[in-house]
Amino acid sequence: MYVIHRWVLVGMVCLGSGLAGCNAAHEKGVVTEGKKPKVDVRYRFGGFQEPGNWYKGNLHLHSTISDGNLEPRPTVEVYRRAGYDFTALTDHISGFWDKEKKVYRPLVYPLEEMNKPGFLVVPGIEYNTNRKGEVIHFVVVGPGCDQRLEDNEDLSNAMKKWWDNGAFAFMAHPHWSLDGTPVLEEMTYLPAVEVFNYGTALSEGLRGNSQMYWDRLLRKSRAVLGVATDDSHRPGKDSGGGWVMVKAQALTAEGIVTALRNGQFYFSSGPRLEDVYLDAESSLHVRCSPVKSIRALSTVGKVVNVKAPQGKTLTEAVMKWDWSKTPFVRVECTDEGGRTAWSQAVMKIEKAAAK
16 A cells, blocks of 8 residues: 655646646655544535445436336346445436326336345436527436426426425436536536436546536535436446445435435445545545545646556545635545546635634
């Protein structure tokens, strides 16, 4: 295991190969065993300081009810056999349309047949709409997910409707949809966005990553949660590549959805996060499974990047974070295969002493 301490003045600009970038030297050291530094509990990166257990889950999944290739039961069974604790079934709303009666059928999954000891299935729906040439999708999980998005309904009002009824809801794959960034930025109520979509990453490469949309919202001091999902349509082929790790009191639908709504989760396409926190002196502490790099990111040029030497990996880093002109900070840990784990972002708290 190789451990790095790094103290950096964030925002330092260096020029190299004709390009402007942020690349500062770091000091190598050994972590001193002993008492954990005092945690600044105002900053919560995704459940690390909360009581409960970690549960692995997928929030975006399709069966033959809409455009998936397996029936609901074998669809979720792929996830149970893969060691997941829960998954949400989120078929497109069009899959519930009764063409003969011209009405939407009730959202009914045989949960009593799909739920197993230690494995939970949460119902959900994916909604889509077209607005001014933009294709926009939302995934809604848990209570109130069957409250339909009306054709001309204000998108912010729809999101608030779902959220107020107890659901966890997020905008899905804006990069795949090729949405303009104003679509998200003009929504006055948008609690979460799908940052990584594994199914799209498999089929369309970089369009599976919508990180830019997330960062633009964060830069505007919008406290928006990020998620990673599979958006699987062919479980076993496009599954197991994007998930959330939720810190909840119990493996129940209520417990999982409540923890999601409270931001008690991180998300990943591979690595595991063990701990992420800021201490009382504004040092950022990260522990994770072996990776090649650990980054703290904020606005343009405000990045601290700790890299492992050739042939080595990192499992820990301590970075002095400079809050000047940085409205938020979040953490990424990336392994040798390019797979990433993301913390939630925390927003700068002005003029308040740590407690």
